[in-house]
Amino acid sequence: MMGKIVTLIGDVGREADKGLKAISSDEFPPQQDYFLAVAHRQLFLRLCGADPETGKGGDPDVASAILNSDSNFMAVHWEGKAPTTGANTHPTP
Numbered sequence: 001m002m003g004k005i006v007t008l009i010g011d012v013g014r015e016a017d018k019g020l021k022a023i024s025s026d027e028f029p030p031q032q033d034y035f036l037a038v039a040h041r042q043l044f045l046r047l048c049g050a051d052p053e054t055g056k057g058g059d060p061d062v063a064s065a066i067l068n069s070d071s072n073f074m075a076v077h078w079e080g081k082a083p084t085t086g087a088n089t090h091p092t093p
Contacts, residue, residue, distance in 0.1 A: 009035040 009032060017029040042052050047066060050058030075081040 005039060009039060 012035050013029060013032055020027055020029055044063075044066065045052045045055060045058065048058035048060075048063045050056060050063075072084050076083050
């Protein structure tokens with residue numbers, strides 16, 4: 001699945017580049033990181049049950065659990081800290 005997402009993001013970037021060239025724009029196409037950030041936000045909103053267009057609604061408990069899980073991931077994998085209790089549980093939207 002992630003391979004398909006990464007491939008699609010690359011395709012979108014190339015389409016943006018072609019579109020800008022087609023209109024002789026001096027603008028640079030958005031970096032791949034931009035498209036990754038958009039996909040990340042959309043996935044987060046959907047996991048929380050929020051409206052992906054407005055960002056409104058959703059379950060704040062699920063959002064908090066996702067953010068806490070990400071914080072724990074950083075602490076364990078990047079800072080070398082021990083995992084916190086319940087860190088391997090995944091919220092269910």
